[in-house]
Amino acid sequence: MDKKFTIMQGDEACAMGAIVAGCRFFAGYPITPATDIAEVMSSELPKVGGTFIQMEDELGSAAAIIGASLAGVKSLTATSGPGFSLMQEAFGYASMTETPTVFVDVQRGSPSTGLPTRPAQGDIMQARWGTHGDHAVIALYPSTVEETYRYIVTAFNFAELYRTPVVFLMDETLGHMRESFYLPHTDEFDTVERIQTEDLKSETVYQPFLEDSELYDDIQPLVSMGRSRFHVSGLFHDESGFPIGESDLASKLMKHFTNKIKLHLDDILIYDTYMMDDAEYVIVAYGITARSAYRAMKLARSNGIKVGMFKPITIWPFPTIPLKKILSKVSGIVVAELNMGQFAHEMSRINRNMVPMQTVLREDGQLIQPFDIVDALTKLEGESEE
Amino acid sequence: MNRSEASEYLRNNHMPTVWCPGCGNGIVLKATVEAIKNLKYSKDDIAVVSGIGCSSRATGYLDFNTMHTLHGRAIAFATGVKLARPDLKVIVMTGDGDSMAIGGNHFIHACRRNMDLTVIIFNNNIYGMTGGQYSPLTPTGSYATTSPYGNIEKPFDAVELAKVSGATYVARATSFHYNLLTKYIQKGLNHEGMSVIDAVTQCPTYYGRYNKVGTGPGMLQFFKENSLLLSKVKDMPQEELEEKIVIGEFVEMEKPGYVNEYAKLRKRVEAKSHAK
Numbered sequence: 001m002d003k004k005f006t007i008m009q010g011d012e013a014c015a016m017g018a019i020v021a022g023c024r025f026f027a028g029y030p031i032t033p034a035t036d037i038a039e040v041m042s043s044e045l046p047k048v049g050g051t052f053i054q055m056e057d058e059l060g061s062a063a064a065i066i067g068a069s070l071a072g073v074k075s076l077t078a079t080s081g082p083g084f085s086l087m088q089e090a091f092g093y094a095s096m097t098e099t100p101t102v103f104v105d106v107q108r109g110s111p112s113t114g115l116p117t118r119p120a121q122g123d124i125m126q127a128r129w130g131t132h133g134d135h136a137v138i139a140l141y142p143s144t145v146e147e148t149y150r151y152i153v154t155a156f157n158f159a160e161l162y163r164t165p166v167v168f169l170m171d172e173t174l175g176h177m178r179e180s181f182y183l184p185h186t187d188e189f190d191t192v193e194r195i196q197t198e199d200l201k202s203e204t205v206y207q208p209f210l211e212d213s214e215l216y217d218d219i220q221p222l223v224s225m226g227r228s229r230f231h232v233s234g235l236f237h238d239e240s241g242f243p244i245g246e247s248d249l250a251s252k253l254m255k256h257f258t259n260k261i262k263l264h265l266d267d268i269l270i271y272d273t274y275m276m277d278d279a280e281y282v283i284v285a286y287g288i289t290a291r292s293a294y295r296a297m298k299l300a301r302s303n304g305i306k307v308g309m310f311k312p313i314t315i316w317p318f319p320t321i322p323l324k325k326i327l328s329k330v331s332g333i334v335v336a337e338l339n340m341g342q343f344a345h346e347m348s349r350i351n352r353n354m355v356p357m358q359t360v361l362r363e364d365g366q367l368i369q370p371f372d373i374v375d376a377l378t379k380l381e382g383e384s385e386e
Numbered sequence: 387m388n389r390s391e392a393s394e395y396l397r398n399n400h401m402p403t404v405w406c407p408g409c410g411n412g413i414v415l416k417a418t419v420e421a422i423k424n425l426k427y428s429k430d431d432i433a434v435v436s437g438i439g440c441s442s443r444a445t446g447y448l449d450f451n452t453m454h455t456l457h458g459r460a461i462a463f464a465t466g467v468k469l470a471r472p473d474l475k476v477i478v479m480t481g482d483g484d485s486m487a488i489g490g491n492h493f494i495h496a497c498r499r500n501m502d503l504t505v506i507i508f509n510n511n512i513y514g515m516t517g518g519q520y521s522p523l524t525p526t527g528s529y530a531t532t533s534p535y536g537n538i539e540k541p542f543d544a545v546e547l548a549k550v551s552g553a554t555y556v557a558r559a560t561s562f563h564y565n566l567l568t569k570y571i572q573k574g575l576n577h578e579g580m581s582v583i584d585a586v587t588q589c590p591t592y593y594g595r596y597n598k599v600g601t602g603p604g605m606l607q608f609f610k611e612n613s614l615l616l617s618k619v620k621d622m623p624q625e626e627l628e629e630k631i632v633i634g635e636f637v638e639m640e641k642p643g644y645v646n647e648y649a650k651l652r653k654r655v656e657a658k659s660h661a662k
Binding site: 024025027046047049051052055056057059060061063064065066067068069071072073075089090093158197224225226227228229231232233234235243284314 | 397400415429430432433435445449450452453454455456459460461462464466467469470471474486491492495565644648651652655656659
């Protein structure tokens with residue numbers, strides 16, 4: 001099959017990939033650096049029978065995509081930090097009602113209005129804990145334009161399979177950057193399709209929150225509106241979706257949120273490792289910073305430092321298992337990120353001072369330079385020789 | 387419509403409702419069910435979306451596709467439902483606080499877009515669920531737990547707001563005027579575009595008690611005595627109307643709305659890409 005060589009902007013790749021994933025509804029509100037996603041969706045969705053709407057604010061955008069998804073259509077919204085903050089209540093509703101939705105957050109310098117046109121990776125913790133209460137969440141983080149195109153499809157599949165909102169984190173630099181790559185053929189992607197209510201047997205009384213589903217092994221898939229005539233609520237509910245007040249049932253629901261992710265970690269945790277076979281040190285970096293880290297790894301290798309790299313694509317749930325394996329093999333670790341140490345905080349939680357750790361952090365709206373990471377590695381090497 | 391006819395549309399196993407004795411929400415709920423029955427809609431083809439508050443609990447009792455959503459956001463959720471599935475009849479059940487305060491922005495913009503929704507405002511001019519605070523529709527001077535010295539704010543008029551924002555069917559009736567209310571809801575459901583029905587209803591527990599209007603029947607009596615039909619008030623001076631509830635149909639017109647215009651846009655874009 002002839003592959004088409006293409007050039008795309010990160011935001012554009014996100015939108016085009018979403019359409020490949022089967023997204024047919026987009027609701028959004030203009031915000032730098034995510035606006036381009038809305039622009040591409042407004043132009044592309046009507047071509048494939050989909051619908052675009054520019055809502056009055058991000059509160060409405062998040063609500064509209066949840067409504068559209070519950071009605072039976074795969075849905076997306078895209079925003080940046082300030083808008084993502086406004087979406088948090090609805091995000092929790094999507095989590096509570098287990099509504100498959102994808103929220104793109106093209107991060108910019110933050111907090112507040114911050115640095116609208118500069119990169120930052122400051123929303124790592126917000127992606128996990130932004131909405132109130134314990135809840136299920138998956139967050140994916142690409143580092144190239146091609147990965148953006150590929151993993152937005154994964155984001156939609158995860159949303160359907162695990163019935164959860166998925167955060168798709170991007171960097172300002174990635175959103176606005178153009179890169180060339182071989183466009184994967186749409187046949188290369190498996191997409192998880194929504195079950196239509198008409199497909200249910202006529203005697204089936206559909207319970208939207210049933211555990212041990214006949215339709216799929218342990219997570220009941222969402223079916224479209226129609227004959228199913230189900231009820232959803234942000235209140236604690238039983239398997240039928242109706243509100244309950246009993247403590248044991250509330251506890252059961254909370255455990256279900258945790259377990260449905262925990263039991264599928266093997267499928268959910270996506271990551272890449274580079275040159276880890278003989279590595280004595282490892283650089284952990286994600287998103288745009290992984291690009292600097294890769295260069296740093298090469299530079300350090302040419303200086304004789306045996307270093308490898310770990311690049312998580314799945315940021316949440318935290319890749320504890322693969323990282324613990326790596327920690328048991330290396331004698332030093334460098335975490336590089338564009339914030340004051342949000343991922344590093346989680347790293348140190350699982351490292352528990354087992355191996356020396358250096359951080360390379362930057363919060364001024366500029367990218368981390370490969371040399372800064374090499375310096376950190378040199379420091380680590382010095383420490384371990386002492 | 388008798389009880390058994392109504393119960394065909396209700397989730398009877400979730401009764402009794404959370405509503406207090408004397409509350410008017412059940413009357414509005416029944417009027418809605420009767421309107422749907424009269425129109426012979428299939429239960430599968432109706433989606434009802436509500437926000438948060440006493441009235442928003444209505445979705446749990448209705449045997450349709452139902453969503454009990456977030457405070458203020460029902461209209462935005464419903465917009466998503468309607469655009470994803472234009473084949474569904476989408477009803478929004480909301481309160482005066484839900485639609486006029488926290489959800490005011492979604493309300494005016496759905497009117498502006500002439501979104502094909504039927505919005506029924508259960509207007510009891512108080513926040514009942516949280517225990518009787520004043521709302522944006524509480525009359526000036528009225529008492530509530532957060533206006534112990536009388537409300538100093540001026541209320542919105544939901545009908546006027548819907549009118550100027552662009553809704554294409556706007557009507558008001560009270561829980562006393564059951565037949566009128568049913569008729570307006572029915573016309574709203576049948577109308578293509580944004581329909582707003584301001585259903586004035588009683589909260590005897592908070593509003594009635596604090597303002598000495600009476601219990602459920604007393605408040606219905608108040609609605610009976612203080613309501614005037616729009617057709618009868620045309621020539622009356624404004625000051626005579628100040629304490630009155632004007633009921634009737636305020637707007638009824640055909641205008642293009644988002645749902646149909648988007649379908650047209652899609653056809654246009656498809657034709658263009660085929661021509662290439």
